[in-house]
Amino acid sequence: MSAGSSPSGAAGEGAEDDSCGGDTLVWHPVLAADALPEGSLRGVTLGGLAVVLFREGGTVGAMQRACPHEGADLATGWCASGRLFCPRHKASFDARTGAVSSGWSFPPPRVFPVRLADGTVHVGLPKR
C-alpha cells in the first residue's frame, strides 16, 4: 500500500468507542503492526482526516499528515532520532508530542493516540 491510500479497516470500519482525558475517542484499526517497520511512514485517511503513521525508536505514532507550516505531505518525509521531518523545509516534530524544532514559529501538528492490539495498529480520533 502506498502513501495516500486508505487501508482496509479505516474510516470507521470496525471502530470502537473509548475515552481518554475526558475526550471520547473512536479507535480505528488501521493496519498490521508488522506492516510499519522501524523508520517507516504511512499516509492514511481515517474518519475523513489525513493522518501519517510512523514507527520511530520502536514507538508507533500518528499525527496530522499536512505540515502545519505550509502543508507539505509529512508522509513523504522521514523519521530519525525521535523526530518526524518535513520534506519541504526540514522542520521536525517530536514523534511523541509533535513539538516543533527550534527556530520555527508555527503551531505543532495534531498528534493522535495510538495503541497496538492483537497485532494491529489502532488510532484514536475524537468522536464527532
Ligand code: FES
Ligand atoms: S512545509 Fe513543512 S516545514 Fe515548511
